[in-house]
Amino acid sequence: MSIKSSSKIEKNETKRDFLIVSTYALAGVGAASFAWPLIDQMNPAADTLALASTEIDLSSLEEGQSITVKWRGKPVFVRHRTPDEIKQAKEVLIDGMRDPQTDSDRVTNEKYIVLVGVCTHLGCVPLGQKTGDIKGQYGGWFCPCHGSHYDHSGRIRKGPAPTNLEVPSYKFLSDTLIRIG
Amino acid sequence: MSKPKFKNPVVKWIDYRLPIFTFMDHELNHYPTPKNLNYFWNFGSLAGIALVTMIITGIVLSMNYTAHVDYAFDSVERIMRDVNHGWLIRYIHMNGASFFFIVVFVHIFRGLYYGSYKAPRELLWILGVLILLLMMATAFMGYVLPWGQMSFWGATVITNLFSAIPVVGESIVTWLWGGFSVDNSTLNRFFSLHFVLPFVIVGVVILHLIALHRFGSNNPIGIDVKGTQDTLPFSPYYTIKDLFGLGVFLTFFAAAVFFFPNFMGHPDNYIEANPMVTPAHIVPEWYFLPFYAILRAIPDKLGGVLFMFGSIAVLFILPWLDRSPVRSSQFRPIFKIFFWVLVFDCILLGYLGAMPAEGIYVILSRIATAYYFFHFLILFPLLPYIEKTKPLPISISVPVLSGASTASAFAVREKK
Numbered sequence: 001m002s003i004k005s006s007s008k009i010e011k012n013e014t015k016r017d018f019l020i021v022s023t024y025a026l027a028g029v030g031a032a033s034f035a036w037p038l039i040d041q042m043n044p045a046a047d048t049l050a051l052a053s054t055e056i057d058l059s060s061l062e063e064g065q066s067i068t069v070k071w072r073g074k075p076v077f078v079r080h081r082t083p084d085e086i087k088q089a090k091e092v093l094i095d096g097m098r099d100p101q102t103d104s105d106r107v108t109n110e111k112y113i114v115l116v117g118v119c120t121h122l123g124c125v126p127l128g129q130k131t132g133d134i135k136g137q138y139g140g141w142f143c144p145c146h147g148s149h150y151d152h153s154g155r156i157r158k159g160p161a162p163t164n165l166e167v168p169s170y171k172f173l174s175d176t177l178i179r180i181g
Numbered sequence: 182m183s184k185p186k187f188k189n190p191v192v193k194w195i196d197y198r199l200p201i202f203t204f205m206d207h208e209l210n211h212y213p214t215p216k217n218l219n220y221f222w223n224f225g226s227l228a229g230i231a232l233v234t235m236i237i238t239g240i241v242l243s244m245n246y247t248a249h250v251d252y253a254f255d256s257v258e259r260i261m262r263d264v265n266h267g268w269l270i271r272y273i274h275m276n277g278a279s280f281f282f283i284v285v286f287v288h289i290f291r292g293l294y295y296g297s298y299k300a301p302r303e304l305l306w307i308l309g310v311l312i313l314l315l316m317m318a319t320a321f322m323g324y325v326l327p328w329g330q331m332s333f334w335g336a337t338v339i340t341n342l343f344s345a346i347p348v349v350g351e352s353i354v355t356w357l358w359g360g361f362s363v364d365n366s367t368l369n370r371f372f373s374l375h376f377v378l379p380f381v382i383v384g385v386v387i388l389h390l391i392a393l394h395r396f397g398s399n400n401p402i403g404i405d406v407k408g409t410q411d412t413l414p415f416s417p418y419y420t421i422k423d424l425f426g427l428g429v430f431l432t433f434f435a436a437a438v439f440f441f442p443n444f445m446g447h448p449d450n451y452i453e454a455n456p457m458v459t460p461a462h463i464v465p466e467w468y469f470l471p472f473y474a475i476l477r478a479i480p481d482k483l484g485g486v487l488f489m490f491g492s493i494a495v496l497f498i499l500p501w502l503d504r505s506p507v508r509s510s511q512f513r514p515i516f517k518i519f520f521w522v523l524v525f526d527c528i529l530l531g532y533l534g535a536m537p538a539e540g541i542y543v544i545l546s547r548i549a550t551a552y553y554f555f556h557f558l559i560l561f562p563l564l565p566y567i568e569k570t571k572p573l574p575i576s577i578s579v580p581v582l583s584g585a586s587t588a589s590a591f592a593v594r595e596k597k
Binding site: 023036037038040041042043045046047048 | 237238241244245259262263264265266267269270424
């Protein structure tokens with residue numbers, strides 16, 4: 001075989017390689033763009049997103065009472081704290097806490113603590129909203145699933161949960177009306 | 182055939198214990214395929230792709246659908262408006278059904294024209310007819326799920342077909358409904374069956390493919406493969422041909438999905454089901470229209486139902502109805518003409534099925550129905566006694582090398 005003809009073959013191979021690679025690439029892009037709608041349909045739909053905020057009237061919530069409202073399918077705890085509870089929450093040293101945060105970082109109006117009532121460990125709903133509930137060693141909330149203790153500010157103090165109870169984004173529309181979300 | 186050599190050590194390790202790669206290499210790569218297949222042979226793979234598309238989009242739709250009379254219609258509207266890309270997925274599924282039938286109908290007529298149902302491919306053909314029946318059942322139940330007016334009244338009319346059965350008919354219909362009319366129980370069982378039947382179809386398709394690979398594809402000349410000179414390896418020759426056909430198919434499919442998504446549907450199905458009011462004009466989906474025309478052509482309840490199911494039943498026994506040893510219509514001059522008459526007849530039946538059952542349409546439906554059964558029950562068995570077939574070529578290679586149009590002339594010359 002002469003040098004000329006072998007280089008010709010090589011040239012053809014390059015052309016074929018290009019065709020094969022571009023065919024695979026096109027098929028890959030096609031498959032991916034077909035797959036995306038099928039995957040994305042599992043994300044929250046427009047009507048689910050539209051229900052993502054909830055308003056709560058706090059006017060009938062007396063000192064020392066708690067209410068639980070549903071927001072995005074999850075419970076939200078709102079507690080009207082007593083002056084004693086506020087004092088404890090504010091005065092405790094945050095050094096040495098697992099997720100150190102001051103009480104003032106976690107409230108807008110210190111009378112009301114608003115928390116997503118889902119334990120940050122594995123998603124159970126902690127006890128402590130009802131008067132008869134076990135509230136744990138720190139008087140706030142206690143998760144019965146794996147024994148996490150939260151204080152009056154919803155901070156993790158003892159047990160397996162890695163972080164404090166989440167504070168949802170909310171706004172006071174008036175003194176006694178808040179909107180979550 | 183030589184054992185394939187795999188370079189990848191993982192593939193080698195697996196293949197030694199589970200010869201899945203050898204199997205795929207035999208059936209998808211080296212698989213010897215007649216070298217003269219035309220584009221009508223694309224429709225089998227297209228049907229397979231359509232089936233997979235329907236299953237994938239269907240599973241996704243079922244994640245967002247509620248099978249309850251109070252919520253079904255709203256949940257479909259929610260898919261169309263609120264679910265991310267829901268409109269696209271539903272339109273693909275909806276039009277996918279139509280395109281699946283288009284592809285399968287072409288596939289069936291291909292088989293009829295080239296005699297692909299003849300020995301030794303009788304079981305292959307019968308499995309195919311079984312797939313068609315399963316598809317029809319699945320498509321019908323799927324059309325009920327959006328719970329629009331056409332869904333409801335289509336379900337009512339079709340399930341009532343069974344009431345034509347003497348003595349037990351009424352009990353069967355009550356059993357199908359799970360009540361005394363099409364209602365929530367009916368919707369629930371239809372959803373369940375609509376979900377599971379496609380997987381039954383997949384099972385029959387696998388049997389269809391095993392039967393196909395036993396003797397390989399038929400071909401436009403309809404004569405058996407004589408040796409390796411008559412075949413090409415499936416890959417890359419037919420994989421690339423199938424892919425090209427797929428590209429063309431997807432162009433049409435995408436055009437329908439994006440620009441005419443409701444062309445093949447019926448606007449009444451965007452009105453929620455109302456058991457108190459029947460729409461003025463009830464028509465099934467277009468792919469059922471020829472069968473619907475046959476049903477209405479017979480002026481007797483039981484007779485209509487029997488002829489309608491009979492129109493598919495004759496397909497099951499077709500391999501034994503056709504007495505001609507010659508497969509391809511290319512060598513059957515009279516049969517070829519009648520084939521196109523049958524195609525026209527089926528299209529005419531489809532048209533008549535969409536027209537109101539009155540006046541000239543009834544008479545035409547009866548003529549067209551009569552022709553359909555004449556074609557299968559009389560023409561197929563008797564024509565071979567009258568028809569003088571053209572001489573067959575010696576092998577597939579001969580007409581391929583000399584041009585298909587001169588094939589028979591070549592064969593004659595060879596004989597001299």
